[in-house]
Amino acid sequence: MEEDTFEEEKRLWKLSVDGSSCVSGSGAGLVLTSPDGWTIEYALRFGFKATNNEAEWEALIVGLIITKHLEVQKIEASSDSQLVVGLLSEEYEAREHSMAKYFAHIQNLKLAFQVLRVLKVPRAENARADQLSKLATAKKL
Structure with a gap:
């Protein structure tokens, strides 16, 4: 790895993020x-019903808005x-209107950053965000 690339990685x-949806609600962990x-x-507990995919998008959007x-x-x-x-990554194509809207929203948010990379990680490497999303969707007392 070149020196400049290494220095850039250190500044990232x-x-x-993880989104979760279940009978008791939907939310995100960041x-x-x-x-x-x-x-x-x-x-974060969402005040609306969301599918798991929608909750995943919402988690990323909220995370990017906070960082912005x-x-x-x-x-x-x-x-x-x-x-x-x-x-x-444009490996997939948005077939549902709602997924296309989420994609477009993230594309717009990208403009606020010099560098924005979104990587796929195994669930085990995303454990803390997953725990937080489950906490957010826990049944209200």
Whole structure:
């Protein structure tokens, strides 16, 4: 790895996202890690019904909006959603209108960042975001 590439990698913020939908509700888990290693974790409960795929998109959108407000310029987002990452890498084509709208929204959000990469990670590597998304969808007391 070249020196410049290595330095750029060190300056990237990392965002892990996961969406969840079940009978008791839908929500998202987000883990945002700065280049210095400090971490912000969010468990968000949505006030609307969402499918699992919609919850995955919503998780990524919320994560990117938060990082945008923090004025983060370089970010590497990771998700265990094959559909979301496949659509963003243009490996897949959006066949449903709602998926195309989510794709377009992310394309618009990309403009706020110098670097935005979205990577597919195995579910095991996304465990903390998954735990937070499950917490967000837990039954209300």
